[in-house]
Amino acid sequence: MSEGVKVEGENAARFARVREAFEKNFATGEVGAGLAVTVNGELVVDLWGGHRDLERTKPWQRDTLVNVYSTTKGMTAICANRLAERGKLDLDAPVASYWPEFAANGKADIPVRWLLSHRAGLAAIRETIPAESRFDWKYMTGALAAEKPWWEPGTGHGYHALTYGYLVGEVVRRIDGRTLGAYFRDELSAPLGLDFHIGIGPEFDARVADMIPAPPTPPGVPNPFAAAAQNPESLVGRAFANPVLETGVVNSRAWRAAEIPAANGHGTARGLARIYGALARDGVLDGVPVLSPAQIERANTEQSYGEDKVLAPLPTRFGLGFFMTQPIIPFGPNPRSFGHPGAGGSIAFADPDAKLGFAYVMNQMQVGLAGDARGFGLISEVYEALK
Numbered sequence: 390m391s392e393g394v395k396v397e398g399e400n401a402a403r404f405a406r407v408r409e410a411f412e413k414n415f416a417t418g419e420v421g422a423g424l425a426v427t428v429n430g431e432l433v434v435d436l437w438g439g440h441r442d443l444e445r446t447k448p449w450q451r452d453t454l455v456n457v458y459s460t461t462k463g464m465t466a467i468c469a470n471r472l473a474e475r476g477k478l479d480l481d482a483p484v485a486s487y488w489p490e491f492a493a494n495g496k497a498d499i500p501v502r503w504l505l506s507h508r509a510g511l512a513a514i515r516e517t518i519p520a521e522s523r524f525d526w527k528y529m530t531g532a533l534a535a536e537k538p539w540w541e542p543g544t545g546h547g548y549h550a551l552t553y554g555y556l557v558g559e560v561v562r563r564i565d566g567r568t569l570g571a572y573f574r575d576e577l578s579a580p581l582g583l584d585f586h587i588g589i590g591p592e593f594d595a596r597v598a599d600m601i602p603a604p605p606t607p608p609g610v611p612n613p614f615a616a617a618a619q620n621p622e623s624l625v626g627r628a629f630a631n632p633v634l635e636t637g638v639v640n641s642r643a644w645r646a647a648e649i650p651a652a653n654g655h656g657t658a659r660g661l662a663r664i665y666g667a668l669a670r671d672g673v674l675d676g677v678p679v680l681s682p683a684q685i686e687r688a689n690t691e692q693s694y695g696e697d698k699v700l701a702p703l704p705t706r707f708g709l710g711f712f713m714t715q716p717i718i719p720f721g722p723n724p725r726s727f728g729h730p731g732a733g734g735s736i737a738f739a740d741p742d743a744k745l746g747f748a749y750v751m752n753q754m755q756v757g758l759a760g761d762a763r764g765f766g767l768i769s770e771v772y773e774a775l776k
Contacts, residue, residue: 394419396438398451404434407770411436414763421449421598422751422763423658426771427666429744430674434771435659441598441752452584454655455598455750456639458731459759461587461654462553463738466688466710466729467664467680468572469505469557474684477564480505480709484556487563494537504556505710506692507546510538511556512699513627520632523551524647526568530559539624540698547698548705550613550628554651557710570648580677583664585656588648597655600639603733603754613700614732628699658748661737665728666746669739685741689713689727714738718759721745721772730759736768743775 394415400408404426411424421439425432441447472478478487480502485492487501496509503509514532522528533555540547549556558569565572570587578585586593606615617629638644644653667674672685680688691713694706706715711727720726720738728738728747733754738747747768755761 394439396436398434398436398438400436401433404771404774407434407767407774408436410767410770411438414766415439418753418755419751419763420445420601420753421453421455422749422753423449423453423455424750424767425658425662425746425748427662427669427746428775430666430670432659432663437658441596443599443601449598450596452657453596453598454584454586454589454593454657455735455752456600456644457654457656457661457735457737457750458652458733459550460661460729460731460735460737460748460750461649462651463661463665463711463729464573464577464585464587464654465554465557465569465650466505467577467668468561468569469501469710470680470684470688471576472561472564473687474681478560484509484560487560488534490531490534493535496538496542499538499542501560502692502709503542504549504553504560506707507549507553507697507705508543508693509549509556510540510542510547511536511552512539512547512549513552513624514631515627518632520635520638521643523632523649524643526555526558526648529555533559545695545698546693546705546707547624548628548700549651550699551649551651552628554649558648558650568648569650577664577679578660581664581674581679583656583660585654585660585664587650587654589645589655591642591646593655594642594645597645598752600733601753602636603756606756625699656750658737658750661748661750662746664746665737665739665748666744669741669744669746689725689741712759719765719768721747721768730764732757732759734761734764736760736764743772745771745775747771 423437426434688709697705714720714726723742726740730736749764
């Protein structure tokens with residue numbers, strides 16, 4: 390463990406090696422991080438350590454919040470599946486039946502489930518978007534409603550890196566009346582006591598960790614952000630760099646305040662592990678229903694698998710809003726695990742076979758779209774402890 394870094398928190402005795410692995414990460418470049426694991430509803434690992442800033446002057450605390458990029462998508466998926474379970478959202482109905490403007494440019498028959506499974510062909514917007522427009526919900530949803538699909542919807546899938554949140558979030562808003570962030574707060578975060586938020590006010594800033602950019606990509610390592618920069622007019626270029634995510638913008642007040650349900654959730658590992666832990670069991674957390682077992686099973690049913698049109702030649706595998714476990718993003722050894730990783734390294738998932746919820750969050754980003762050796766190493770140690 391690097392000098393001056395103290396890992397705090399608790400773990401059950403059988404998870405001692407998990408704690409050791411978490412500590413070792415700080416000797417190899419970790420700045421600040423949190424790790425939490427639940428098994429059968431019990432919080433068996435709850436660790437944090439390091440610092441909230443690159444200068445290492447602000448200690449990471451138990452309640453430190455951090456941006457988790459696309460790990461946010463899992464929370465957005467829960468919201469949509471919750472509306473479906475309650476009969477308010479028909480996943481096979483056309484998106485345009487809830488959002489009439491969406492029918493433009495040949496999109497009248499796209500069903501809602503294709504938004505959740507990245508099959509709608511709306512992974513990017515062709516028109517160059519001003520940087521500040523990412524914070525403007527009306528602008529982004531209007532642009533997506535007017536957009537023409539990049540491929541024939543339903544014939545394949547491609548990762549909707551940023552647009553996923555606006556698309557699913559607008560359907561939620563049209564049905565419920567609340568924004569995605571407000572829906573998540575009122576229906577899940579507040580009643581469940583989850584310290585996870587999509588859109589935060591200045592009162593949270595004192596406990597938010599600064600994100601630290603990843604080092605340069607080594608030669609030969611796939612990186613969609615680098616590919617986007619090299620070919621900005623391509624599908625991957627528009628998906629990841631329209632608008633360009635400037636260095637430091639994710640530490641700005643504007644980013645934190647906006648609701649960007651694909652990318653700007655701020656939370657703790659504990660909050661993520663607890664809600665995924667509920668999805669790994671009966672869908673109930675502390676007596677409060679999250680999703681029914683039947684809806685969890687539906688959400689964890691394969692909708693898309695194969696070469697990703699955005700991330701090609703990489704394959705991806707999706708259920709209804711969640712990544713399903715797959716060779717390039719393994720959520721442990723069991724076949725029914727599902728969740729979502731985030732750019733730079735964060736990762737959270739549910740394993741119904743082990744009744745396990747897992748979450749790792751951090752502020753020092755590493756190269757890659759979905760997880761890295763830090764998180765995957767911790768996952769391996771968790772499963773070793775379960776043997």
